[in-house]
Amino acid sequence: MITLRGLTKRFGAATAVDDLTVEIGPGQVTGFLGPNGAGKSTTMRMVLGLDRPTAGQALVNGRPYRELRYPLHEVGALLDATGVHPARSGHAHLRAMARSNGIPARRVDEVLDLVGLDARAAAKPGRALSLGMGQRLGIAGALLGDPPVLLLDEPVNGLDPDGVRWIRRFTRGLADEGRTVLISSHLMSEMQQTADRVVVLGRGRLVADAPLAELIATRPASSVRVRGPEPAGLAALGARLAAEGAAVSPDEGGLAVTGVTAGRVGDLAYELGVRLHELTPVAASLEEAFLELTAGSVEYAAGPTGGETR
Numbered sequence: 188m189i190t191l192r193g194l195t196k197r198f199g200a201a202t203a204v205d206d207l208t209v210e211i212g213p214g215q216v217t218g219f220l221g222p223n224g225a226g227k228s229t230t231m232r233m234v235l236g237l238d239r240p241t242a243g244q245a246l247v248n249g250r251p252y253r254e255l256r257y258p259l260h261e262v263g264a265l266l267d268a269t270g271v272h273p274a275r276s277g278h279a280h281l282r283a284m285a286r287s288n289g290i291p292a293r294r295v296d297e298v299l300d301l302v303g304l305d306a307r308a309a310a311k312p313g314r315a316l317s318l319g320m321g322q323r324l325g326i327a328g329a330l331l332g333d334p335p336v337l338l339l340d341e342p343v344n345g346l347d348p349d350g351v352r353w354i355r356r357f358t359r360g361l362a363d364e365g366r367t368v369l370i371s372s373h374l375m376s377e378m379q380q381t382a383d384r385v386v387v388l389g390r391g392r393l394v395a396d397a398p399l400a401e402l403i404a405t406r407p408a409s410s411v412r413v414r415g416p417e418p419a420g421l422a423a424l425g426a427r428l429a430a431e432g433a434a435v436s437p438d439e440g441g442l443a444v445t446g447v448t449a450g451r452v453g454d455l456a457y458e459l460g461v462r463l464h465e466l467t468p469v470a471a472s473l474e475e476a477f478l479e480l481t482a483g484s485v486e487y488a489a490g491p492t493g494g495e496t497r
């Protein structure tokens with residue numbers, strides 16, 4: 188369990204995290220979303236005791252990180268890449284981590300096995316690790332103490348599709364074991380496939396905290412997809428819908444209609460005698476919900492001339 192209460196961090200005059208109150212519970216993957224500079228990394232750093240809050244609290248299992256007696260057994264984190272020395276092997280890196288935290292050496296082999304790194308990969312020096320292997324090693328390190336809470340900052344950044352799929356399945360497994368899993372990302376499509384719940388930040392403030400399905404469901408369906416075997420009939424239907432104020436555009440041989448319900452489109456088609464083969468409300472994606480939620484809170488936005496404005 189991660190508890191944030193009135194969590195605030197200022198850097199000089201800039202407020203990176205602004206009065207954030209949220210609880211991140213066990214047994215699910217929570218996606219931590221927000222545009223660049225929204226305060227995700229700063230929040231994670233405060234949870235891990237790497238940054239001191241200006242105000243408020245960040246608690247892991249009810250206590251500030253600095254008060255945890257055996258931090259590696261309480262919370263594991265993947266912040267950026269692995270932090271492995273370029274000349275040191277992954278195995279040696281994990282052994283050193285284990286030793287300094289009183290964790291038996293055999294646990295190193297266990298976590299390497301868990302993340303699917305074989306002896307040959309674990310013997311490679313840090314500089315020879317691929318990004319995907321580095322991420323696996325980083326996650327192995329986070330799991331050394333078998334912690335109930337895991338924080339992963341942008342774990343799929345730069346990974347190939349296999350690596351992305353692996354992270355997705357692995358984090359799902361960790362949540363299914365009852366752990367608290369918090370994953371930050373700006374890849375909405377990825378989070379849509381991974382997260383059970385999402386916490387969205389905009390300019391350091393909480394903009395949404397909801398189950399993923401609920402967040403998407405509360406957005407209006409973005410459009411209705413209409414297909415049929417008679418182009419002339421579809422054109423007549425489109426014209427009639429447009430006359431009613433709907434926005435109609437061609438969509439892969441059919442129509443994409445916004446501004447009316449699927450029911451209304453069906454009724455009109457019936458009235459006009461137009462045969463339809465498909466009439467589908469297309470739900471807003473997480474990406475659309477995210478853009479809508481964070482509109483106005485992006486650090487840099489394309490201005491009307493396409494230039495960047497603060």
Ligand SMILES: Nc1ncnc2c1ncn2[C@@H]1O[C@H](COP(=O)(O)OP(=O)(O)OP(=O)(O)O)[C@@H](O)[C@H]1O
Pocket residue numbers: 198201202203221222223224225226227228229230373
């Ligand atoms: N050490 C620091 N000193 C000054 N400002 C900082 C520092 N760390 C972060 N910031 C500022 O705090 C704000 C939040 O940054 P943070 O890295 O937490 O955002 P983020 O949501 O993780 O962004 P990204 O997705 O780009 O990683 C930004 O405006 C950033 O410039």
